[in-house]
Amino acid sequence: ASVSADGHEDFLECLSEEFHNYPSISNVTYTPINNSSSYSSILRFSIQNLRFTSESTPKPLVIITPEHESQIPPIIHCAKDSEVQIRTRSGGHDYEGLSYVSPVPFIILDLINFSEITVDAVNKTAWVESGSTIGSLYYRIAEKSPVLGFPAGVCPTVGVGGHFSGGGYGNLLRKYGLAADNVIDARLIDVNGRILDRQSMGEDLFWAIRGGGGASFGVILAWKVQLVDVPERVTVFTVQKTLEQNASRLIHRWQYVASKFDEDLFIRIIIARANSSSSQTGGNNVTLNASFNSIFLGGVDRLLPMMQESFPELGLVREDCTEMSWIESILYFDGFPIENREVLLNRTQRSVRYFKAKSDYVQTPIPEFALEGIWRLFFEPEADEAVVIFSPYGGRMDEVPESSIPFPHRAGNLYKIQHLVYWEKEEDQNSGRYLSWIRRLYGYVAPYVSRFPRAAYINYRDLDIGMNRNEGRTSYAEANVWGMKYFKGNFERLVRVKTMVDPRNFFRNEQSIPSLREEI
Numbered sequence: 001a002s003v004s005a006d007g008h009e010d011f012l013e014c015l016s017e018e019f020h021n022y023p024s025i026s027n028v029t030y031t032p033i034n035n036s037s038s039y040s041s042i043l044r045f046s047i048q049n050l051r052f053t054s055e056s057t058p059k060p061l062v063i064i065t066p067e068h069e070s071q072i073p074p075i076i077h078c079a080k081d082s083e084v085q086i087r088t089r090s091g092g093h094d095y096e097g098l099s100y101v102s103p104v105p106f107i108i109l110d111l112i113n114f115s116e117i118t119v120d121a122v123n124k125t126a127w128v129e130s131g132s133t134i135g136s137l138y139y140r141i142a143e144k145s146p147v148l149g150f151p152a153g154v155c156p157t158v159g160v161g162g163h164f165s166g167g168g169y170g171n172l173l174r175k176y177g178l179a180a181d182n183v184i185d186a187r188l189i190d191v192n193g194r195i196l197d198r199q200s201m202g203e204d205l206f207w208a209i210r211g212g213g214g215a216s217f218g219v220i221l222a223w224k225v226q227l228v229d230v231p232e233r234v235t236v237f238t239v240q241k242t243l244e245q246n247a248s249r250l251i252h253r254w255q256y257v258a259s260k261f262d263e264d265l266f267i268r269i270i271i272a273r274a275n276s277s278s279s280q281t282g283g284n285n286v287t288l289n290a291s292f293n294s295i296f297l298g299g300v301d302r303l304l305p306m307m308q309e310s311f312p313e314l315g316l317v318r319e320d321c322t323e324m325s326w327i328e329s330i331l332y333f334d335g336f337p338i339e340n341r342e343v344l345l346n347r348t349q350r351s352v353r354y355f356k357a358k359s360d361y362v363q364t365p366i367p368e369f370a371l372e373g374i375w376r377l378f379f380e381p382e383a384d385e386a387v388v389i390f391s392p393y394g395g396r397m398d399e400v401p402e403s404s405i406p407f408p409h410r411a412g413n414l415y416k417i418q419h420l421v422y423w424e425k426e427e428d429q430n431s432g433r434y435l436s437w438i439r440r441l442y443g444y445v446a447p448y449v450s451r452f453p454r455a456a457y458i459n460y461r462d463l464d465i466g467m468n469r470n471e472g473r474t475s476y477a478e479a480n481v482w483g484m485k486y487f488k489g490n491f492e493r494l495v496r497v498k499t500m501v502d503p504r505n506f507f508r509n510e511q512s513i514p515s516l517r518e519e520i
């Protein structure tokens with residue numbers, strides 16, 4: 001890995017001057033030279049994508065895991081002085097590794113020690129420090145109340161620092177919108193080292209960090225969120241259909257109904273390859289499996305007639321359904337035994353693989369023949385571990401105006417697609433064949449998804465849709481290419497906020513918001 005020794009020494013020298021009264025910072029400062037085994041294990045700890053773990057992946061000069069917020073302003077000051085970039089990492093789930101990889105000299109500010117969560121069940125709010133995971137937030141809420149929840153992502157190890165700042169959605173999306181829609185206050189350290197809350201940062205900056213990606217604007221320390229009501233019992237089901245069981249027709253139909261269901265009902269579809277044994281050929285055939293994976297915010301007695309009326313083709317019966325508490329449904333969706341709640345506190349992912357993802361928004365139903373074209377791509381060898389996930393919109397998402405927060409994908413979207421391809425071996429990374437497969441899939445669906453712009457979700461970060469040059473000035477025109485896809489008309493306002501709060505563009509990465517005054 002190429003690291004500049006100069007930047008490294010300047011930065012550490014500056015830190016030791018800044019911290020001569022605070023020797024504790026050295027206990028949480030890791031360099032490849034002084035404490036190489038801790039450095040490597042801390043670097044690796046929250047990495048979720050093996051694409052960014054090779055020898056040739058650029059490594060940070062230093063990793064700092066501060067324990068107190070007062071330690072962060074001097075780190076920002078020294079990074080500016082020694083011209084090294086800061087990558088802030090909370091949960092490390094960035095799809096393109098932007099929280100821990102940079103092509104220019106950089107340090108990682110890892111907020112793993114900022115993981116306190118304070119739930120106020122009476123006022124239905126919580127303060128959540130950025131290094132907390134969403135699993136631990138769910139756990140702490142359920143500890144206080146069985147009828148409160150929070151509308152964020154599915155996988156418990158996702159960090160709230162990145163997740164809420166990019167939007168953040170999960171199975172409560174149709175009822176309550178995004179995590180970012182439910183943020184009511186935040187604490188942030190700006191480029192000048194000031195610690196700000198909603199009132200002192202002002203409504204523009206507070207708007208920008210709820211969906212515009214936190215990394216462009218400063219270091220977010222904590223969020224205050226509005227908790228939401230959930231019933232004591234919810235109902236979950238997963239109905240699986242193969243192509244032979246008419247999956248294509250059901251998926252086609254689902255596109256017409258899923259965004260129009262009662263907002264208590266969320267049915268997503270996970271489509272992947274499956275082996276089915278065929279009695280006719282006596283062997284194993286490859287087929288596709290569509291899992292209709294659902295949560296209903298109510299009991300089975302209310303769900304069944306609703307399904308009978310709106311989506312009878314799925315043939316849902318009582319035996320497919322299980323009633324449970326909301327916190328148990330979190331475990332169910334992630335494939336854990338529902339009795340084992342403590343796993344929500346575990347920060348390590350069960351399986352970490354190489355992967356590449358992309359996202360799309362669908363505004364008119366994809367014709368059945370085109371769905372079948374997608375399935376044909378799934379029979380290619382690179383798709384053995386590929387997945388597409390269709391997540392319905394509608395409900396609350398249709399009611400929130402596009403400019404309410406930077407996340408703009410609201411009314412008019414039937415559902416979102418996440419395209420994912422995984423692989424196991426480093427040599428497949430080098431050959432690029434999986435990347436080229438997912439790019440072909442993305443090319444294939446182009447005529448059927450949103451256009452002008454072809455919209456994308458920032459939390460499913462994809463550098464293929466455009467990126468800034470990392471060195472020199474960040475061009476507005478270049479950033480506008482990917483910026484319109486993530487933010488549509490909100491991109492302009494994000495640029496204005498960035499220009500106001502970080503004019504010299506210190507907080508930057510391959511997809512950070514540009515400042516119009518960078519050259520000053």
Ligand code: FDA
Nearest residue numbers: 090091092093094099153154159161162163169214215220
């Ligand atoms: P990470 O620490 O990598 O940060 C992501 C970005 O935010 C980086 O640019 C980083 O610098 C910046 N950042 C992080 N902390 C910051 C802070 N405190 N201040 C300023 N900037 C900060 N999404 C979703 O909406 N629903 C879902 O169900 C899932 N599920 C899911 C599962 C798995 C296995 C993965 C890998 C990812 C998801 N995601 C998701 C995507 C997830 O929302 C996205 O990757 C988030 O940005 C992750 O936030 P982390 O803090 O974990 O990432």
